[in-house]
Amino acid sequence: MVYFAKWKVILVLLVCALGIIYAAPNLLSREQVVSWSEELPGWLPVRQVNLGLDLRGGSHLLLEVDYRAVITERMESLVDTLRGELRAADVGYTDLGLRGADGVGLTLTDPATADQVREIVLGLDPTFDVQIEDGQVTVRFSQAAVEQLRDSAISQSIEIVRRRIDELGTNEPNIQRQGESRILVQLPGVDDPERVKDLLGQTARLTFHLLDENTSLSQALSGNVPAGSEVLPGNEVGPDGEPLRQYVVRRRVMVSGETLVDAQPTFQQGQPVVSFRFDSVGASRFGDVTSENVNRQLAIVLDERVISAPVIRGAILGGSGVIEGSFTVEQANDLALLLRAGALPAPLTVLEERTVGPGLGADSIEAGAIASVIGLVGVLIFMVIAYGLFGVFANIALLFNLALLIAVLSALQATLTLPGIAGIVLTMGMAVDANVLIFERIREEMASGRSPISAIDAGFSRALTTIIDSNLTTLIAAILLFALGSGPVKGFAVTLALGILTSMFTAIMVTRLIVVTWLRRTRPKAIPI
Missing domain, CATH: 3.30.1360.200 (Gyrase A; domain 2)
Structure with a gap:
């Protein structure tokens, strides 16, 4: 484990450099990034992390789809179609028209033609439910057909809403189904919600x-x-x-x-x-x-x-x-x-x-930034006190981990919400877990009389299985949160999952590269841990 192939060294350094480059635009304001992007070469990354509704401000709309209007429209169309079909079949009838908002009714002049009428109606659409009693015919959709029409109307409405929002040029809108017949629309950065309502209405x-x-x-x-x-x-x-x-x-x-x-x-x-x-x-x-x-x-x-x-x-x-x-x-x-x-x-x-003002979003960003800094500083101090020089190595890897996480969020254009910031703060605490396992294992190996090289080799190799197991279970939990959650829960799950992946990389690869480089250059007789 103390041997590092040259290609691995190059790969680790390249990933860390790309992380810093892709994370760097987030240190600037959006106005600076826009102005600089016109002057810098096109191959340089200029993407920033998208801020969610609670951070950037914007509009929150809850819409209801009146899917019953679709059923009424289909029934109105059925009246016209059925009138022509019955005349063509020479079937006598009276009082053909709507029965409520979801049915069509008529009265047969000859009840003996009931079976013929049933066949005509089902020939138009087999999902109709036809009730005939004493010459009175009532046609409605079956319950299964109503549910299918409802789901189809909701799906089509979501797609049309998404197209209209995309035409407005809104970044990272959150559009999703909620409940039986509702659509949740969140539009970060929208400063004219009335126009959006008019377009969607x-x-x-x-x-x-x-x-x-x-x-x-x-x-x-x-x-x-x-x-x-x-x-x-x-x-x-x-x-x-x-x-x-x-x-x-x-x-x-x-x-x-x-x-x-x-x-x-x-x-x-x-x-x-x-x-x-x-x-x-x-x-x-x-x-x-x-x-x-x-x-x-x-x-x-x-x-x-x-x-x-x-x-x-x-x-x-x-x-x-x-x-x-x-x-x-x-x-x-x-x-x-x-x-x-x-x-x-x-x-x-x-x-x-609901409209979230940019002032509230700025307060949330400031509070989240303060929480992140406090959490980061607390972890850095603890690692130095607990593990000395090796704690410094772990802190360097932690800073690379934070840069990689921000870089991935920027590259994927993921939306960062307030729960997402909570996920980043949690990730910083979890990022040193792997280093703690490794360092404690090294201490145990040194206490048993191993040499520094042997102790470091054993510490990294024997702690690897535990690190993978612990992070894998947390990753599974994050995936389930993303799959089953919505809105803020998904934002938390995204940052948590990405943080787990970047922390495993920095703990297993970056920290080990630093330790191995130090070990080869100093060749210590004892490990300051």
Whole structure:
């Protein structure tokens, strides 16, 4: 164990040097790093440890996904589909419509057609639960199908929320599912939480509809809305918050925003607009709609509001177009962002909102730094008092361990939270455990009459198994904390696990390299331990 191959010496020195280089940017402010990164060579590391919400400040949002809206939408679609299927099958019925928010009902004119109706419904979707009694038909999703729709809506919502947050350029957002139908969003460094809420609160479902030219707005507002049409408000509102204009729109979706592949803010005649582009399927459908409805108005609807309703002057075959709507530059940017990220499958409601100020974060950083310094100094003093020169060797290795830990956190762009700082403080205390085991073993070997070289060799070799066992059990605990925990618990687990790995390296390799180098140069007759 006292022999060190040259390649091992080079490897240890190289790892320690890289640790110092990658940890160095954290000694500077973020502003200094940004300015220096423009002047320094591109190969030099400039990444710093990302600070979590409790250290940097930012926004904490708890959102609820209204997945039942997905079920209601599916049932509304079923009403239209079922009407066509029953007519095609020549099945008599009355009173077809929604039964609550999660069911569809109808009354059969001939109860003998019950089995035929059941077959038609299950042919549309085998997950439906069909109840027929005395000619009364009720269709609902089975419990398993409801759970599947819920989980799908939550997963899609998390992905869409993540895309929208990423478009904002937020570093290291924490977005995760919480409970049955909630999403936790933590955004470190966000200084405009209201804009984030507006972006996340919009479903951003874009559809294109034709206006109902056979029904005037006054007729529709008086209650004479024909089947297949609806009244939708315009995008512009007055000082009282009421829409300035309303439209009678056909319910049928001519083209859906699901086929959009890109949306960008731009300018047209000096006004902010949003240009959009469809994929091949959407472009074909958009071309057909515009070519078949020249001189008719096409309503562009976003979340049940008509953004604009331009007149189709001719066929648009290129698969691209422009959305006008008296936007500001920020509104055009936000709309383009929403369309690029995609529509939410269900509405989101903000249940809880907390804002952590940067002042509180600075106080947390200062308190954590003080705790870390006190813990580090305490360990350094103890090791020198307990083991003398060998304690100094262990302290040098401990400083390298701290540099390596910070370097790994910076390179991985891990998020450091207040519990993460607690993990670093704990790691510093645990980092000397391996050295304590080694040094105590060396003492025992010296007491039994071994020579310095033999005692050091035995101390390192015989303590190695114990060191691996003790650190491995702690590492398993850290992995379980990360896998089963959330938020702050994961931050603690990350720093603890990385600290275990770096402390094992410094104790087994760095300390041994220092001791072996000292031993070869001084060739002592006794060990000062």
